[in-house]
Amino acid sequence: MTAPTPAPVVRQGRRRASGALECEVLAALQRAGVPLTPREVQGFLPGELTYSTVVTILSRLHGKEVLTRTPRGRAYAYAPVTDEAGLAARRMHKVLDGRTDREIVLTRFVDGLTGEDHRLLKLLLATGTA
Missing domain, CATH: 1.10.10.10 (Winged helix-like DNA-binding domain superfamily/Winged helix DNA-binding domain)
Structure with missing residues (x-):
């Protein structure tokens, strides 16, 4: 080591x-x-x-x-338990856990994405990778 x-x-x-x-x-x-x-x-x-x-x-x-x-x-x-990207994803999930306003939170998150991140998210959702 x-x-x-x-x-x-x-x-x-x-x-x-x-x-x-x-x-x-x-x-x-x-x-x-x-x-x-x-x-x-x-x-x-x-x-x-x-x-x-x-x-x-x-x-x-x-x-x-x-x-x-x-x-x-x-x-x-x-x-x-996971790498840095996995830890970031876990933190994002914890923010959403138990929220009654998930749609609003997700909408505001997506609205704040850069053009490139927005394109990538759409691609991930369309291909079923996400």
């Missing part, structure tokens, strides 16, 4: 921006391409995060169903 390239650190003053740690951890796991334990993740991240902070972030991502985990020794090894 080769060490992934460290993710860029997004900071606001001395603290990371909200959600930046989760993004850094997820990016490290995606670049690794193999499940990692919290200690391994800690080693791949820039800065000096404590082990307990890394465990907390991994647990939160697992709770959000973004990561899977399997036992490895006395710890868990974590891996993303």
